[in-house]
Amino acid sequence: MPSATPAKKPYAPRLPAAERREQLLDAAQRIALERGFHAVSVDGVAKACGVTRPVVYGVFEDRTAMLAALFARGEERALAGLARVFPAIPGPGDDVDPDDLLLQGITAYLQTVSADPDTWRIILVPPEGAPPELEQRVNAQRRVMLRTLRGLLDWGLPRRGGPPVDPDLFARAVFTLAEGAARLLLVDPERWRVEQFTDFTRTALAALGPGVRPPG
Amino acid sequence: MPSATPAKKPYAPRLPAAERREQLLDAAQRIALERGFHAVSVDGVAKACGVTRPVVYGVFEDRTAMLAALFARGEERALAGLARVFPAIPGPGDDVDPDDLLLQGITAYLQTVSADPDTWRIILVPPEGAPPELEQRVNAQRRVMLRTLRGLLDWGLPRRGGPPVDPDLFARAVFTLAEGAARLLLVDPERWRVEQFTDFTRTALAALGPGVRPPG
DNA sequence: CTGTGTTGCTACATGTATGTAGCAATGAGG
């Protein structure tokens, strides 16, 4: 019969620093998604790993550094996925339909988001209490993506003809709608499928202006 | 950072409860917009009004109630402005162009937002640290607006002809784009004008499908 | 001038999270 008085914590399994670090970041991300960033306390993350606070401070300078590491890891993963979304601008010899290019880009984006939902939830549906650094990092990448998209549209819009839309606003609209679709996929994955959005996009593009080039 | 309230140590001007309440809410909103909701502490709000904490507790039950009051006031103001945005669904006798209806609604929405930017910044660009209750209230109103918009589109889409778009997704797309435009107006009012978005919308609508009904 | 209630202030008690110092357990190598 164990004496109940001391109530000492049994030793948690010992891990090398690198593994512990990943485990802590996984826990921090899970807590952030489930209960918001305010719940991502050093103590909370430690407890979630069955460990105490000093262990966390052995890996990260402080709470801010821990969150920064979480964002850095997320950014890295997101950018790795995005590499396939933006195609290179086709050269003069290439025979590419601008509408197909856009449609494939959007599809690739939505599939990328669906393939790593937790990473993208942090970015596109940030949980309560997200520190300002997160929004700054995300917005910085948004600007990069928007510029890239704008470059592709500057190539594609004159080639497909169609209405004389403001290319800047058109780029922003496409971007906003793509993120909106991604949010729906992330928030209610049971209800939405990537194809619904690609179908909608295809219909909308077909209806816009002179339409898709005739095949052949 | 001007403190705007010189009287610190000596007695602050005495105010009746109702006036004090408005003053405290104004201060809370200003702090939230400038430094985020985490800076909206009972102490911070009190200091901003040149007053001490117990004065705040004399008006609001606690910090949560103070924020709830701020959100309630903002919701009230926003809904008052929105009353003019959504027109009634035209009857069989009325001769209304669906595209005009949509264009006027979007214009009215963007003008409403521009007319009371601070209220709408809380809603559309919530500062850091916003409590979950805010998002819940805003999302509840979003659902109402989306349903209303959907009703109007169910009336208008068959009347204007055009591509066979999914009406639900189309309503969401319009809503998302309108909020995106409003965000641009709020975040960078120097750069953006309502007309840029109405022009864009007009061009896009004109390009979509069979186009505007011929006049006459 | 002088009561008298209202409004605001000082001071305290509490709760929660951060970050640190020093001790204890573990387990691989001799």
Next chain:
DNA sequence: CCTCATTGCTACATACATGTAGCAACACAG
């Protein structure tokens, strides 16, 4: 079996915001 660097734990000190109790100043009625 013993050594000892590594890893984790207990306990403390600190900071900050909340919420409360009781006192002090003001303004107006008489």
